[in-house]
Each structure stands twice: as structure tokens, then as C-alpha cells.
Amino acid sequence: MKQLAFKHLMLVGSLLAASSASAATYDYTLHFDYIGKPALADSQVDPQLQADTATCDATVGDQYGAPSRSYRACMLQHGWKYTFLTRTKVRAAPADPFFSSTVKLKPGHFIDRNTGLDCPHEGSINDCDYPRPGQQKGGAKSAA
16 A cells, blocks of 8 residues: 555656646746626726736736636636636747857856857946957956
8 A cells, every 4th residue: 555655656746847847848828718897898808917917926926837726816806717728838049050159258248149249248238348268257367
């Protein structure tokens, strides 16, 4: 009996691990139908849904995957009934096969692909500079 319970526990654990690993590669869309009274005009449905979703997100928290019972209850208080969930696979951006660099950048910097300049993530284009091969973290040149 204990062995069977352990097998079931392992199966559930592996399913949870697999679902959490795949969560990063999918985009989830919750679908709700308006059941409140009075009925909304077609032009009012989307703005009202966005407002009520923002309210429930702030109250209950953002939902990733199927909505929680408390989130569905919050939406129901605003006149929305949960109907279904759509899961769409997110495609990773293809890597640029012609881009390569041996430059070591300071933390928080990137190479602008249009100009080839070393730019900080925060700031403006005026903060960019030409990268120097062998540049070490912190901006000091290597003593080779």
C-alpha cells in the first residue's frame, strides 16, 4: 500500500515539475463572459473587462495559468463568469547567426546591434561608447 502511494506521489510530483517547467514557454489567456445586469454594449465590454481584471489583479494577485477560486469569485462579483483558458506556445526569438563578439562588457551593458556601441541598459545613446576588445568587468583593460 505504501509503495502504491509513493508511486502516485512521485507521479504527481513529476507532473507538477513538468508543468512548472513548461509555464515559462507558454502564454495564458483567461476568457470570461459578462453575465451582469444590465447588459453591456459591445463597445463597453473590453474596457470594462480590462478595468475589472486590473481590480482583481490588485486585490487577489496576477494569475498565471488557470485562475484561482478567489480570483474567479472576484471577477464574478464584477459580473464576469470564467469560461476557459487558452494556452499559446511562445516562440523564442531566433538568434542572429551573423552576430558574434569577444568583447567582455561591464555588468548592465549591451552591444547595440545597429551601431555596435557598448551601451548601458539605463541611460541614453549619449552614454554609449566603442567597445574595447579585452575589456574586463569594471572597465579596466587586461594586463596581457
